[in-house]
Amino acid sequence: MELLRDSRTFELRDSLVNAGMAELAKPRRLVPFTGDGEADLLLNDLEGMPHAFLFACLMDRQVRAELAWKVPSVIRQRHGSFAIVDLEPLSEADWLELLRNPSPAHRMPETMAKALHLGTRRVIDRYQGDASQIWIDSPASAAVVRRILEFYGAGPKIATMAANILVREFHIPMADYRYIDISADTQVVRVMRRLGFVDADADEDVVIYAARELNPDFPGIFDLALWRLGRTLCRPTSPRCPSCDLKLLCAFGRAPA
DSSP: OOOOOSHHHHHHHHHHHHHHHHHHHSOOOOOOSSSOHHHHHHHHOTTTOHHHHHHHHHHOSSSOHHHHHTHHHHHHHHHSOOOHHHHTTOOHHHHHHHHHSSSOSSSOHHHHHHHHHHHHHHHHHHHTTOGGGGTOSOOOHHHHHHHHHTSTTOOHHHHHHHHHHHHHTTOOOOSOOTTOOOOOOHHHHHHHHHHTSSOTTOOHHHHHHHHHHHOTTOGGGGHHHHHHHHHHTSOSSSOOGGGOTTTTTOHHHHSOO
């Protein structure tokens, strides 16, 4: 469909942009990725353990986000360390053993073992053991996304999610935000469809380009607000439309029952 250009569309866009800007304006704080204190401290240690955040992003597939983000902490408990120098000697088989025993840390241990093994090697070989080199010195957003995409297992969703979190939560400066897209997961796609920004059967690519059209300077500014809506109110079944602040503007919420 042609993207609507009416007052409702602009009000929706502005509301979502304002929500995103409010997140950007918050002071840096401990990000509760998992709700587990030790796990979250590890993931927030961008100065000492930047690879923990990066590797957690790589784990964020096919499992609930909170479980994926706990993998670095689980590995540290089982291996005794998560320092990059202590991870360097691990083979892919070693990683697999750590992920599997005494209980599975991820539902795809073989895939994640390969991602962690190759990820460790890349951090050491390309970034001298310091993953923060991916995002230091105010790089272009395209460079950050591209560098993360070069890690095994990091598709566009993961790479743009990671870049977005670096900007929004950790206040990492970048030269621009133009290439930080929304991460078009099931939550985000569903909410974009229901809000009326795209057709009800629009695929991920259409959703991403619609966000670019709506806010070209920072398409990913919508991401967290859309994801939260999808996880809390705009559920696949029995959506809680009366509780949604966007109900009067939303195409789905305004549709006849």
